[in-house]
Amino acid sequence: MVAAKRAAQATSKTRLKSPGSLSGDGMTPVMPAEGKGEVDALGFKLTQVASAFAAQVNPENRLAIRELVRSMNCYYSNLIEGHHTHPRDIDSALSRDYVGKPEKRNLQLEAAAHIHLQGLIDEGKGPDIEPASAEYARWLHSEFCLHLPKELLAVENPETGERKTVIPGEFRDGGVAVGAHVPPRAEELPAYLKHFEEAYSSKAMSGHRYVIALGAAHHRFAWIHPFYDGNGRVVRLMSHAMLMRSGLGCSMWSVARGLARSVERYKALLAAADQPRYGDYDGRGMLSERALVEFCAYFLETAIDQVGFMAKLIEPGALLGRIEAWCARQVAAKKLEKGSYQVLREVWYQGSIERGQVPAIAAVKERQGREIVSRLLELRVLKSELPRGPLRLNFPIDVVEEWFPGMYPPFSRMPETGTQIWPSMGMM
Numbered sequence: 001m002v003a004a005k006r007a008a009q010a011t012s013k014t015r016l017k018s019p020g021s022l023s024g025d026g027m028t029p030v031m032p033a034e035g036k037g038e039v040d041a042l043g044f045k046l047t048q049v050a051s052a053f054a055a056q057v058n059p060e061n062r063l064a065i066r067e068l069v070r071s072m073n074c075y076y077s078n079l080i081e082g083h084h085t086h087p088r089d090i091d092s093a094l095s096r097d098y099v100g101k102p103e104k105r106n107l108q109l110e111a112a113a114h115i116h117l118q119g120l121i122d123e124g125k126g127p128d129i130e131p132a133s134a135e136y137a138r139w140l141h142s143e144f145c146l147h148l149p150k151e152l153l154a155v156e157n158p159e160t161g162e163r164k165t166v167i168p169g170e171f172r173d174g175g176v177a178v179g180a181h182v183p184p185r186a187e188e189l190p191a192y193l194k195h196f197e198e199a200y201s202s203k204a205m206s207g208h209r210y211v212i213a214l215g216a217a218h219h220r221f222a223w224i225h226p227f228y229d230g231n232g233r234v235v236r237l238m239s240h241a242m243l244m245r246s247g248l249g250c251s252m253w254s255v256a257r258g259l260a261r262s263v264e265r266y267k268a269l270l271a272a273a274d275q276p277r278y279g280d281y282d283g284r285g286m287l288s289e290r291a292l293v294e295f296c297a298y299f300l301e302t303a304i305d306q307v308g309f310m311a312k313l314i315e316p317g318a319l320l321g322r323i324e325a326w327c328a329r330q331v332a333a334k335k336l337e338k339g340s341y342q343v344l345r346e347v348w349y350q351g352s353i354e355r356g357q358v359p360a361i362a363a364v365k366e367r368q369g370r371e372i373v374s375r376l377l378e379l380r381v382l383k384s385e386l387p388r389g390p391l392r393l394n395f396p397i398d399v400v401e402e403w404f405p406g407m408y409p410p411f412s413r414m415p416e417t418g419t420q421i422w423p424s425m426g427m428m
């Protein structure tokens with residue numbers, strides 16, 4: 001941890017840099033050596049808890065949960081980049097309801113771009129190739145940047161004022177420095193990215209080793225830093241895609257939330273793993289194996305923690321208790337009809353129900369059943385793809401704080417969109 005603290009003290013700004021010599025000859029080791037007890041145990045634990053969590057949720061409810069998690073993932077990924085976009089403004093962006101101020105509008109567009117891209121990953125609409133590859137990274141970067149306003153497609157050297165335009169999907173053609181770390185020269189990128197692909201292919205390792213590779217690939221991609229800007233966003237979405245490829249059902253939980261909630265440690269451990277090895281007892285590669293193991297352990301611990309957080313949040317007894325209390329308040333305020341909770345409870349357990357079932361579920365007459373459905377649709381806690389189609393749960397932003405407490409910080413104490421929460425990680 002001494003190295004981590006020392007590295008964290010370095011500036012986090014990325015500087016454009018003329019190509020120069022690179023000390024060392026590679027990013028090895030690419031993985032913790034087999035038999036590292038801590039990361040092995042954490043890899044097995046993540047597999048167990050994530051698989052158990054996915055199995056406990058009705059497949060139709062997973063669709064509603066993953067839409068909620070996409071927005072959450074976007075919110076926390078933005079925070080890691082130093083951008084604050086209020087969840088309500090993210091929700092408005094998804095409805096193409098943008099605010100007038102350019103800075104806020106730009107951040108709304110950034111959020112919408114992130115959610116759109118994660119949706120493509122979740123729905124299997126991305127390229128059918130290895131997530132840990134140069135081609136997949138280009139796709140992520142291009143798909144994200146093509147939806148950004150031009151104001152967010154430029155980087156500046158904080159020391160000289162030199163500006164570069166970020167071209168969607170294009171690797172950098174010059175040198176950069178990230179704090180104390182000097183990534184590979186532009187002409188070296190093809191060789192490093194080829195090594196990266198070979199090291200983290202899902203075909204090259206067992207399922208268990210692939211889970212451990214999540215943290216290693218996350219760091220080594222950031223270390224290569226192939227784009228002028230957007231590397232942090234790309235690598236977090238790449239990690240998400242790798243988790244999906246591993247079959248751990250991560251569309252219902254977000255590692256980004258955990259990384260953002262421990263952002264200083266995240267940055268410190270990333271920087272520590274940039275360091276050369278400390279001696280003969282620190283692996284056999286050019287970089288510190290000890291620091292890589294520490295980052296991998298942190299990444300897996302964070303993922304396990306976030307699976308546990310979401311599993312607890314949607315545990316049926318607790319979730320339905322919160323929904324029942326919310327319904328009681330809405331009935332008292334004459335915004336909902338009696339019997340509404342019973343309908344929502346049944347939809348949770350069944351995944352979806354036909355409209356004709358509502359009177360029996362709520363123990364009301366047909367006309368009252370139609371009113372219950374109408375009010376629940378109006379408040380957006382139910383949705384239907386067709387005018388008379390089946391009813392499914394929906395989790396609009398207006399109920400998130402009450403139904404899913406702790407998912408976000410309290411809205412009432414959040415600053416407005418555009419506020420910089422933490423020092424920017426620059427072009428990480």
